[in-house]
Ligand SMILES: Nc1nc2c(c(=O)[nH]1)N[C@H]1C(S)=C(S)[C@@H](COP(=O)(O)OP(=O)(O)OC[C@H]3O[C@@H](n4cnc5c(=O)[nH]c(N)nc54)[C@H](O)[C@@H]3O)O[C@H]1N2
Ligand SMILES: Nc1nc2c(c(=O)[nH]1)N[C@H]1C(S)=C(S)[C@@H](COP(=O)(O)OP(=O)(O)OC[C@H]3O[C@@H](n4cnc5c(=O)[nH]c(N)nc54)[C@H](O)[C@@H]3O)O[C@H]1N2
């Protein structure tokens with residue numbers, strides 16, 4: 001076959017489940033800039049800030065380049081032999097359930113398929129679970145209950161064809177930005193109403209026609225009430241209910257017992273009755289309604305019931321399988337959906353086959369194995385409990401960072417440390433989980449590996465390599481297959497490339513299917529290598545040559561009767577609140593420009609600029625009561641652990657709750673990880689942790705001293721009570737604070753390393769101490785360029801970070817700048833403000849300047865500065881700058 005040389009390689013973004021197409025320069029150097037793929041049906045060329053900055057994250061910084069046993073570099077042969085021997089011997093001694101895999105929705109479908117095949121098919125245990133347990137498992141369980149299979153009915157087009165879009169438990173503007181921008185663009189034409197249901201006033205609320213700041217965990221109550229109201233207001237589609245559903249009578253009777261009056265429901269949900277009435281009315285009168293939900297719904301003790309309560313409303317009104325209508329689960333990770341297709345969850349088999357006799361027999365025939373797992377394995381939280389208890393003795397973790405991302409994370413860390421054998425496949429060397437592993441296997445990263453991912457709308461897209469893997473990094477499918485061969489399963493793992501695996505996966509989906517399983521991509525089971533290489537994005541099912549944008553258009557579902565099921569929640573009545581040492585609710589979630597534990601987005605100076613520190617958000621009245629000052633430090637504590645955060649005191653936060661970001665870990669902060677504070681409570685059906693609702697308390701913390709340290713070199717953990725470090729242009733910046741008498745204020749020599757070449761040519765030190773104010777300014781220069789500096793104060797102000805970090809990339813620190821540095825005058829003014837638009841690199845001062853000159857809306861600011869003209873996720877921040885300027889003017 002002759003490959004035509006192309007200037008760009010089309011691939012798919014490795015971050016969120018929107019699944020945007022990316023065009024990357026072929027054979028370019030590392031850190032080359034990427035752009036949106038204009039031909040991709042999802043994004044038509046647009047990317048959000050994270051996608052736009054992918055080029056800043058593909059360097060070799062922190063990369064794991066070789067297999068490592070402890071701190072010793074070993075060869076691949078030795079590593080693979082040892083993993084295979086350890087797993088084999090533990091299985092021989094203790095049985096297959098003494099080993100486990102914990103994998104990730106960030107693996108490609110082909111990687112995932114072989115990992116699942118090895119564990120469930122040949123090792124013979126159900127013990128493979130995935131971080132999608134933390135993310136999508138409640139939606140999966142609810143889909144199965146209602147539809148008979150894990151199926152997302154609609155497409156992104158439905159957001160564009162709807163007249164009402166309800167975004168519940170979803171910060172869509174930040175977490176699914178390009179889909180959100182598609183919605184806004186469509187709304188500009190058709191006037192779509194947008195309702196956001198979230199305890200916080202998020203960026204997503206800025207464009208909403210209605211924001212319902214619901215009390216945490218009350219969505220079940222709300223959607224149960226909505227079902228009653230829809231029935232009472234004549235919105236039921238009786239023909240659809242009769243033809244295509246079952247179980248309405250009991251469900252509506254149960255719902256009516258809970259929803260007795262608008263006022264009572266409003267009170268229970270913490271909502272204003274008139275806002276609730278508006279919501280009920282809008283839903284009742286709008287045929288084309290989409291209800292999109294994400295972690296505010298899934299990550300809850302009642303996650304599965306909540307999703308079913310949402311689906312019930314769509315079934316009652318027949319608003320499903322039609323243009324512009326349907327319940328829509330927004331998936332988080334790029335391949336959360338693909339992982340479900342291959343059976344990555346411990347309680348399901350590959351290709352949507354169930355753990356029943358028929359499903360097991362069918363899969364055993366296809367894989368030609370007689371050691372297929374007999375029963376479902378352990379779900380993530382239980383799986384790590386089994387590791388802690390010593391029942392699981394060997395664990396292989398792939399493409400996830402559980403020491404940061406699981407609830408009660410310190411217990412997870414201890415479990416790994418006591419486990420006999422922990423293997424981690426990752427592309428990064430310095431994660432918190434890597435610190436607990438016995439063996440590290442270097443995985444090829446995005447841009448270096450080939451395969452497929454499936455996005456939230458069931459669209460399969462190719463990820464393609466455009467760089468060679470560095471060092472000895474290898475694709476995950478290869479690593480797993482090599483271990484499988486060494487465990488004696490060579491015949492079942494003969495793959496030479498991802499195309500071989502994809503064909504097998506596609507063939508399995510059609511195997512003895514005969515229309516019994518909707519997940520069917522058998523139309524792709526005979527693709528040649530060339531067709532696979534050129535595969536265009538397509539939505540499953542793909543039975544012949546075409547994809548399927550929308551399911552259930554004929555009113556037939558995947559249940560035995562073909563009817564969708566109404567599902568009654570166990571009971572929506574809440575336990576009464578009792579007096580507690582932890583009166584607040586700890587909520588946790590995402591920021592606009594970071595991805596999870598920051599192993600990749602943390603490498604980008606641009607992405608680090610919008611939210612430079614781990615900030616906890618709290619309502620003014622709760623802050624006042626707890627002695628917390630805006631911009632000061634605060635401690636959040638739960639029964640399980642505590643953390644220190646920069647405080648943001650804001651009316652956007654609901655009273656009684658605190659929000660913390662999930663992105664910081666011990667790799668980049670002292671005590672700002674969310675996971676160690678989260679309770680290990682899970683939904684009883686799905687096993688998904690209730691990350692959004694941990695009882696907590698908060699208090700202000702008064703630091704003894706505060707400082708920041710800038711360096712051209714990577715900054716090591718400084719060891720004080722609060723610190724958080726990030727990449728800046730040309731180096732690193734670390735914020736620090738001393739919280740107890742034992743924490744001596746740092747000195748530059750200690751932080752930057754003593755003897756940094758005192759006797760070398762061109763080396764200088766500058767220092768200013770003000771004993772009275774307890775201030776210290778120290779800097780080191782080499783050949784006139786700044787290499788490190790420390791600014792410390794006991795009670796005063798610290799200068800703007802931007803001004804100083806800009807000096808890191810300056811060629812020469814002139815005499816004037818030196819005087820300013822030593823005098824501390826830069827503390828007044830000299831800032832360019834906060835980075836607002838990451839894509840176009842526009843800071844708040846530039847935006848305020850054009851507002852002062854008369855730019856009075858987002859479009860005008862965009863026209864003059866470029867801000868907000870690319871992905872658009874900063875538009876709400878621009879709008880609030882305009883509003884603030886207007887109120888200041890009015891005052
Ligand atoms: N920028 C960015 N985008 C991402 C990711 C990222 O790391 N960074 N990760 C991706 C992944 S894996 C996922 S799963 C998705 C998650 O996407 P989202 O679910 O949109 O994100 P979260 O911030 O976790 O939570 C959403 C909202 O739920 C709200 N919430 C909390 N409790 C409740 C409640 O009781 N009821 C309701 N109605 N709402 C509640 C929170 O206040 C929060 O605003 O994002 C994906 N996209
Ligand atoms: N408190 C709290 N905790 C949460 C959540 C929350 O809302 N609140 N949300 C939960 C959710 S929804 C999710 S999805 C999880 C995410 O949590 P994690 O999955 O733990 O987070 P990531 O940082 O995405 O970890 C991915 C790891 O895979 C590595 N990696 C990247 N590409 C590859 C590859 O191709 N191969 C291999 N082998 N490794 C690779 C990365 O370097 C990184 O170390 O967090 C969960 N935890």
Ligand code: SF4
Pocket residue numbers: 013014015016017018019020043046047048049050051052175176177178179
């Ligand atoms: S919305 Fe952003 S993070 Fe999500 S796939 Fe598109 S570019 Fe990537």
Ligand SMILES: [Mo]
Pocket residue numbers: 134135136332333
């Ligand atoms: Mo997720």
